[in-house]
Each structure stands twice: as structure tokens, then as C-alpha cells.
Amino acid sequence: MFFKKKEKYSGKNSPIEKLEQRQEPQKKLKQNEKVWDSGKNRVKPEIIEREKEEAKAKKHKKDKGKKFKERSAINFSQLAGSILDGSFLTRDKVISLLPFGMFIVFLAMIYIANSYSGIRRVKEIDKLGKELKELRNEHISTKSELMYQSKISEVAKRLETQEIKESVIPPKKIMVKDQAK
Numbered sequence: 642m643f644f645k646k647k648e649k650y651s652g653k654n655s656p657i658e659k660l661e662q663r664q665e666p667q668k669k670l671k672q673n674e675k676v677w678d679s680g681k682n683r684v685k686p687e688i689i690e691r692e693k694e695e696a697k698a699k700k701h702k703k704d705k706g707k708k709f710k711e712r713s714a715i716n717f718s719q720l721a722g723s724i725l726d727g728s729f730l731t732r733d734k735v736i737s738l739l740p741f742g743m744f745i746v747f748l749a750m751i752y753i754a755n756s757y758s759g760i761r762r763v764k765e766i767d768k769l770g771k772e773l774k775e776l777r778n779e780h781i782s783t784k785s786e787l788m789y790q791s792k793i794s795e796v797a798k799r800l801e802t803q804e805i806k807e808s809v810i811p812p813k814k815i816m817v818k819d820q821a822k
Contacts, residue, residue: 723729797807
């Protein structure tokens with residue numbers, strides 16, 4: 642075959658792991674060279690201060706998260722208490738936002754009224770549609786009944802009771818001459 646299969650490495654068998662293991666002692670030596678003050682046979686004071694600052698920053702980050710959780714729990718309980726007793730309404734921020742709040746309430750009322758009127762109109766349209774179908778059906782039935790009753794045979798049957806009979810003699814045309822000449 643032209644191509645070799647790629648081998649999957651995991652753990653300490655991978656070439657990257659082996660390379661990192663070889664480089665670790667060299668890294669430690671370089672770090673020790675930077676940290677160790679050979680002239681005074683001790684660790685350099687700048688390095689110690691920097692490590693202290695890093696540790697302090699890590700501790701500060703952890704404390705900040707804890708304080709935030711505690712503060713949010715305290716704020717929530719204070720907020721709930723101020724809502725329940727109504728003291729939040731006396732604050733300046735709330736008072737300054739009252740007109741905006743009233744405007745939002747007004748818009749909500751308009752929205753609700755609009756939806757109710759829409760529902761009412763839909764019901765009215767449905768009712769009128771049913772009434773229109775009813776009237777259309779009545780119109781069609783009345784029209785068909787009228788057509789049936791206006792047949793010549795039906796008219797003749799009704800007129801027999803009054804002793805009026807159908808004419809056997811065809812109608813004649815009457816012509817009038819103009820005498821105004």
C-alpha cells in the first residue's frame with residue numbers, strides 16, 4: 642500500500658508524551674536557574690513576592706465569588722422584604738420611574754382591550770356568517786317555490802276555482818295609425 646495507517650496513541654505511548662517527558666527536566670532546570678540566586682544561596686526575593694501576589698490574586702478570585710453569592714442572597718432577602726412591606730415605593734429611583742410604569746400599565750390595558758374587542762368582532766362575524774347562510778337558503782327556497790307557482794299549469798289550476806279559464810284564441814295585435822299628420 643502507498644499510505645500507512647495512522648496509529649492511535651493514548652497515554653504514555655504517544656510520541657508527544659515522550660517528548661514532553663524528555664523536556665520536563667530541562668524546564669525545571671531553567672526555572673530553578675531563574676529563581677535561585679546563586680550569589681546569596683537563596684531564592685530571589687522578586688520571585689517570592691510575585692508568587693505571593695499570584696497566590697493572593699487566586700485567593701481574592703475565590704473570595705470574590707463567595708462574596709457575590711452571599712451578597713446576592715442578602716440582596717434578594719432585602720428586596721423581598723422591601724416589596725412585602727412596600728418600602729421600595731418610597732425610593733427616589735422608583736418614584737422617578739412611576740410615569741414610565743404608568744405608561745406601561747396603560748399600554749397593557751390597551752392591549753387587553755384590543756384583544757377583547759377582536760374576540761368580540763370574530764364572534765360577531767361568525768354570527769353574521771351563519772345568519773347570511775340562513776337567509777341565502779331561505780332566498781333559494783322561496784325563489785324555487787315562486788318558480789314552481791308561476792308555471793302556466795299551476796296558475797291554471799288556481800284560477801279554475803274562480804271559473805277563469807285559459808284562452809284558446811291566440812292574442813291579436815292592434816295597430817294604431819298616426820292621425821296627427
